[in-house]
Amino acid sequence: MSSKFTTREADFPRWYQEVVAAGDLAENAPVRGCMVIKPHGYALWENIRDRLDQMFKETGHVNAYFPLFIPKSFIDKEADHVEGFAPEVAVVTHAGGKQLEEPLVVRPTSETIIGHMYAKWIQSHRDLPVLINQWANVVRWEMRPRLFLRTTEFLWQEGHTAHATAEEAEAETLQMLEVYARLAEDYLAIPVRKGIKSRMETFPGALRTYCIEGLMQDGKALQMGTSHNLGQNFAKAFDIQFQDTDGQRKHVFTTSWGVSTRLVGAVIMAHGDDRGIVLPPRVAPVQAVLVPIFRKPEERDAVLAAARRAIDGLKAAGVRAKLDDREQLKPGPKFFEWEKKGVPVRLEMGPRDLKDNQVVMVRRDQEGKNAVSLDVLTETVLKTLEDVQSSLFERALERRDAMTNKAASMGEFEEILDGTGGFVEALTDGTDESEKAVKDNTKATIRIVLEDGDVGGECMVTGKPATRRALFARAY
Amino acid sequence: MSSKFTTREADFPRWYQEVVAAGDLAENAPVRGCMVIKPHGYALWENIRDRLDQMFKETGHVNAYFPLFIPKSFIDKEADHVEGFAPEVAVVTHAGGKQLEEPLVVRPTSETIIGHMYAKWIQSHRDLPVLINQWANVVRWEMRPRLFLRTTEFLWQEGHTAHATAEEAEAETLQMLEVYARLAEDYLAIPVRKGIKSRMETFPGALRTYCIEGLMQDGKALQMGTSHNLGQNFAKAFDIQFQDTDGQRKHVFTTSWGVSTRLVGAVIMAHGDDRGIVLPPRVAPVQAVLVPIFRKPEERDAVLAAARRAIDGLKAAGVRAKLDDREQLKPGPKFFEWEKKGVPVRLEMGPRDLKDNQVVMVRRDQEGKNAVSLDVLTETVLKTLEDVQSSLFERALERRDAMTNKAASMGEFEEILDGTGGFVEALTDGTDESEKAVKDNTKATIRIVLEDGDVGGECMVTGKPATRRALFARAY
Secondary structure (H helix, E strand, O other): OOOOOOOOOOOOEEEHHHHHHHHHHEEEEOOOOOEEEEEHHHHHHHHHHHHHHHHHHOOOOOEEEEEOOOEHHHHOOOOHHHHHHHOEEEEEEOOOOOEEEEEEEEEOOOEEEHHHHHHHHHEEEOOEEEEOOOEEEEOOOOOOEOEEEEEEEEEEEEEEEEOOHHHHHHOOOOOHHHHHHHHHHHOOOOOOOEEEHHHOOOOOOEEEEEEEEEEOOOOOEEEEEEEEEEOOOOHHHHOOOOEEEOOOEEEEEEEEEEEEEEEHHHHHHHOOOOHHHHHHHHOOOOEEEEEEOOHHHHHHHHHHHHHHHHHHHHHHHHOEEOOOOOOOOOHHHHHHHHHOOOOOOOEOOOOHHHOOOOEEEEOOOOOEEEEEEEEHHHHHHHHHHHHHHHHHHHHHHHHHHHOOEEEEOOOHHHHHOOOOOOOEEEOOOOOOHHHHHHHHHOOOEEEEEEOOOOOOOOOOOOOOOEEEEEEEEEOO | OOOOOOOEEEEEEHHHHHHHHHOOOOOOOOOOOOEEEOHEEEEEEEHHHHHHHHHHOOOEEEEEEOOOOOEHHOOOOHHHHHHHHHHHOEEEEHHHHHEEEEEEEOOOOOOOHHHHHHEEEEEEEHHHEEEEEEEEEEEEEOOOEOOOOOOOOEEEEEEEEEEEEHHHHHHHHHHHHHHHHHHHHHHHHOOEEEOOOOOHHOOOOOEEEEEEEEEOOOOEEEEEEEEEEEEEEEHHHHOOEOOOOOOEEOOOEEEEEEEEEEHHHHHHHHOOEOOOOOOOOOOOOOOEEEOOOOOOOHHHHHHHHHHHHHHHHHHHOOOOOOEEEOOOOOOOHHHHHHOOOOOOEEEOOOOHHOOOOEEEEEOOOOOOEEEEHHHHHHHHHHHHHHHHHHHHHHHHHHHHOOOOOOOOOOOHHHHHHHHHOEEEEEEEEHHHHHHHHHHHHHHEEEEEEEEEEOOOOOOOOOEOOEEEEEEEEEEE
């Protein structure tokens, strides 16, 4: 039962590949860059999706569905957008046995087609705001694919809203950023830094892009979600106008925001250990698994009956509990399998436990075992799940804070990156050139602009007076 | 508030288009044959999906996700399958700025790519059965598109299972047919005939195709779901083998089964009336809407406060209830809007009602209004929703039975089809030729084979001894 995985320290990318496979989450598809999301991985995504969907509905949004195919001419309508996405789109040129008159792009994101529809739907201030989300698959041709983190096809949600004023659009953009941060912290147990992107890192076609950034155990940042204030860029490109209360026709202000199956990758890299993945209880497909133990046939019935009662009690209390009563597998391999699948709480019940009116409980995030009386099993499991949830968050937070540093010079900056890695706060003169120089020299990018303006100090690149304080990191 | 729609009797297809648009369910996308599913239509689909997903899980299935793109060579591996689907696939030839070495087909269905994966996953009898479903979009190039009924892209679920024996595969195929029939009858309130397809109507690559068939108000049948026993056809094409308990390597037996957004079309055509769509309460996004009525500002507060209390009571009882408190719309247009959206129960509350401690209740499926005491509002609405649900089913059943007839000759057969339409039971000699002759002459197809063998009587086409009793209809 000891780990067979490459350790995180020895080779993090390889560890990642191994635990994703061993955790039965996903594997590569025969089409390069695409993935098959296996049942355990998909159930995890479903839990994330359902939670987020509820948060969207609580903030007044509704779901809809827009087509997979976008006329190529649509993508071309917004100058930055086409520049950003044209190199990575997949194009349908033939269909129904014929060459198409106009090639169709498989959506890399849906601002353009949704903009086209909103132009029809929105006529008056009474039609605003429009608050729509869609759950969909999108395709961006990927040169260096990695399961969940970067795949040619991925699953995501994309919210698209339209508003009468710039202020409302900005408020919506920030509200959804907050929703994402809550999802990450309260459900995925991943502390995030949130804030605004630099111009270079802004979504093609957006006025401003906000993001949440998590820090993975290898010291690299992962952008976990983005929320874009699109200003009137798409409204002008697609002529989305409304008659305002003053009788004037005006362009709307739009936003878009999304998170994807990449979040599954975040969970793995934030919490996994050298024994495999570790799932936060609030999104774990199975929160508690019970493995019955018996040798003799006469033990079997008594143990299984007690195990079923325990599972029923847990389920009645809302725990996603599973009885692993597979006959052909011994307990050892079962323990190992659930460990690799990251199940937060494992319960073991044998004849002796039964006699002592107890089960043995093992937390996935800790070493050691504890005996728990069957009389208090349900409440103990409920409490333990909450403990695991908060422990994972606390551990990730400590790690993140320990890996967040300030650099006063390029020398310090590189030293930190090559040492612990993590987030590095530093000053620059705010130019694209300096940002690019940092990236070219160190592979670190601005994850979040913390402050623009009179920040004091000197740019670590040019030595000129600094006008920007930013959070840098090497990132996925 | 009178209907502005073309009547069903005057022009059913046009009525359909008009009520779909007026009900705000969907509209055509800028790409021919594709649709945009609007929030109200999508919420209806979500309710159908969630119910079905629960039924799948109750029968032991899990969800997963397979890629959108399938290498063209995969489709070519099963002879019937390629013949069936090649003419209607969309093909990606360029991606990432380059021409692809092998073109990629946008999945029309996923037997091939899933077969490829199952060949890797299945090694031993211990790996069986595999019971996986996926919710996905698929693309089949459509020459005569119609919203929900026939669209180039549609949303669906496709179950794909693998079994050790032919018997288990057949049992699974029939179990899922039963699940579909329950969904149709108990939730969509549409009575269905279920049974087996003729060879000509069998899914390309299947051994046997079973289906559920509903009858629409215009007398045309609609295939609402199919369940295929694929035998070992795909197992052989993709080499899906397992080591059985006897040590022998054997090909598995597979099934696949699916329903799609077409079900939304079925609901519209089965229950809609000349005032618009009518939704069965169990899947209606809004089950009860309350429209407050007031003229003077001093009435406003009292009415709205009472309305909110009523809505809270309904929601607490699990009713999907909505308060329509939009300020800029008068009650009349609100009534009309909810009627067109098919909401089963409408409540109206004005100052006089409030004084009398009552609301006015209007059932979407009936004429007339009833006063309901506020003291018993919640239980009355709950009971009424159940009544509407069963009334819709009963009405559809009566209609279906009235439109189910027997024909002893081609003359009678055509007379029925051109008269009431509907299902026609008739005898044939069981050959493809006779089936084709019926189709060519009357546009009717075999929806279900009722009995093969010694059925007595004569083939209505050839006059030869009949060997088949079948249910025919003109169909969507």
